[in-house]
Amino acid sequence: MEDQMILLKELQGLDQKLNAIGQDQRKLETEREGIDAEVVRIREMVASLEGSISELEEQRSQLRLALDQEQANIEKSEGRLPEIKTQKEYLAVLKEVDTAKKLNKDLSDQIEAKNAEIAALTEEATEKQQSLTEMEEQISVRCGEIEEALKSFEQTRQGLVKERDSQIKPLSRDLQRRYRLLMERRAGVAVVEARNGTCLGCNMHLPPQLFNSLFLAQEIKTCPHCSRLLYVVKED
16 A cells, blocks of 8 residues: 555656646747737737728828819819800809819818828828837747747656556556546645644644554545545654
8 A cells, every 4th residue: 555655646746747737838828829819919900000091092082083073163164254244144153163162172171181190090000010020020039939838848748648657557446536536626636644643635633543544554544624645754
């Protein structure tokens, strides 16, 4: 039984190392996912800005066409003035020209507003693109570091898994099952030391007879409070 307890302690040490490696791997993978998500977010922002700029440019183009058309109408109307013979028609054409000029002024103001919007969005898009370029350079380095670290962790993990497989084979199926359940239910601590009559897993006092029987190492005992597998360190 003493040999089995030694195996269990070593097995737990291996499992705890594997758990720590798994946590480190997940942290790095989460960091990488966060980096990828941030890059996607900024790319989408740049694309959205570029789309808004294109839309504004199209609207500005339509306004310019309308302005050109109105200007042509003004010139055409003004060209008719010398040929008009009645004052009524003359005044009607002047009113038409005045209305067209007011429309032109409104169209010109709208074009200027579009120009201002386009300039502001272009500046923002340029800044975002620059930030993205700088970020991608930094990300390339960091992602390379993460990839190397993950490879190293995976190599270590595979070695520990092989060692664990050989370590668990000599244990009975029942003991393997008990150990596995305890590891799951007791936060990765299935095997604990009993010292001075106390279980160091739950810090509860053990019955004296149970504690004393641990020194005989005739069978594997469990804590009556937390069910962890108990061992004692014998003093020389």
